[in-house]
Amino acid sequence: MLSFRLGDFRTAAEFLSIYFDMVGTPDAPKIWVPPGFKESYELARANFAEARRHIGALDVRVSDPGAAVLVDGRQIGVSPLTLPVFVAPGRHRVSAQLGGTRVEEPVVVDAGGERTVWLIVRSAGEGAQARPLASEAVDVPGAAPPRPTQRPALRWWVVGGLAATSVALGAFGGVSVAEANDAAGDRDAAFVRARWKVFRCRPALPACDAHAEADRRAKTFTALSVGAFVGTGLAAGGAVAAGFLLAPEAKVRVEAAVGTAPSVALSFPW
Known part of the structure; x- marks a missing residue:
């Protein structure tokens, strides 16, 4: 509600959608709700509708679970995404990366509009040459070096x-x-x-x-x-x-996506 009053409609819509998903509705609440919940719920719904008039929404669907989903180089979650991604009106780059494969699609969304983006990760990896990752391995001070594969x-x-x-x-x-x-x-x-x-x-x-x-x-x-x-x-x-x-393919991978802080991924296949 504070973000809405400050005019940050994207953040307001993001947190209000999480709120609606968490509490349910006055007729079918998912958690215990206090008296007067219906009035506050209706006010939140009105603010959400007003915020949506100023921003667009992306429904990102990825073929494989566990893929990192990025919008304009910023990771916003891991597939499957349960909630829409709210963005400013205009052109955006939506991408998903899984293992050594990355797919990216440009999309244009208007204020108050919603677009569905389909990203087929596995097909891109099994077909023609997959595009390289936008993120590359970097050295992080104090981070342990990658461990060699054990026999x-x-x-x-x-x-x-x-x-x-x-x-x-x-x-x-x-x-x-x-x-x-x-x-x-x-x-x-x-x-x-x-x-x-x-x-x-x-x-x-x-x-x-x-x-x-x-x-x-x-x-x-x-x-x-x-x-x-x-x-x-x-x-x-x-x-x-x-x-x-000591799994044969155990490894530690340190990556940094463009415009984001470094992250560490650990893999222990049996």
């Missing part, structure tokens, strides 16, 4: 090694638990024998020495079993992480 064999060696380590640690943890239980049983038996001989253990008494040795073994194997199971979880998590991070 599939390296990924599977790392994943296999971590998975085998996880299994081995799990088995070792199970053996340690069994040993700890046996040692605890020996400790309890030695304690019972010691109680029948003396009321207080002293050095060189066989029953007391057996109790101390069994207690030490029980504590040692209990600590080993806990460490083994913790290592099992860490190794299993590392195997899963390595499977994704």
Whole structure:
């Protein structure tokens, strides 16, 4: 509403359309609405209609999802777009880029008018020579350099090694638990024998020495079993992480479209 009062009709129409999409209508609201919502809704509708008299609208439809949609070099979203793009009256350049393919269409729209723009990205990439991207890779200070493609064999060696380590640690943890239980049983038996001989253990008494040795073994194997199971979880998590991070085609791409700030795109194909 503030943009409307300031005469910024394009911004007003953009945010009012988001508002209508979010709240629904007074007869079928999508969210909880306060009393008096119908009056404020009708006022917003009147302001939206007045703003639309001064600007044009583009309904951009792209053949493939996930393509960056740009209008006059400014990225306005990713396909599929659910809302129209509001622009000043006149000529505009509407483009979509996906991977290494970009298509662009010029369009002219009048004030209060609306144009539908169809952009076929895949056909352009499979047919004749695709036009180069308007954005090119740039060096961003402080950004990490592109990571080289990993060989599939390296990924599977790392994943296999971590998975085998996880299994081995799990088995070792199970053996340690069994040993700890046996040692605890020996400790309890030695304690019972010691109680029948003396009321207080002293050095060189066989029953007391057996109790101390069994207690030490029980504590040692209990600590080993806990460490083994913790290592099992860490190794299993590392195997899963390595499977994704060492994907054969994993790469980091830094791009900057004309007139926009640099952006970073990460790709981890399996």
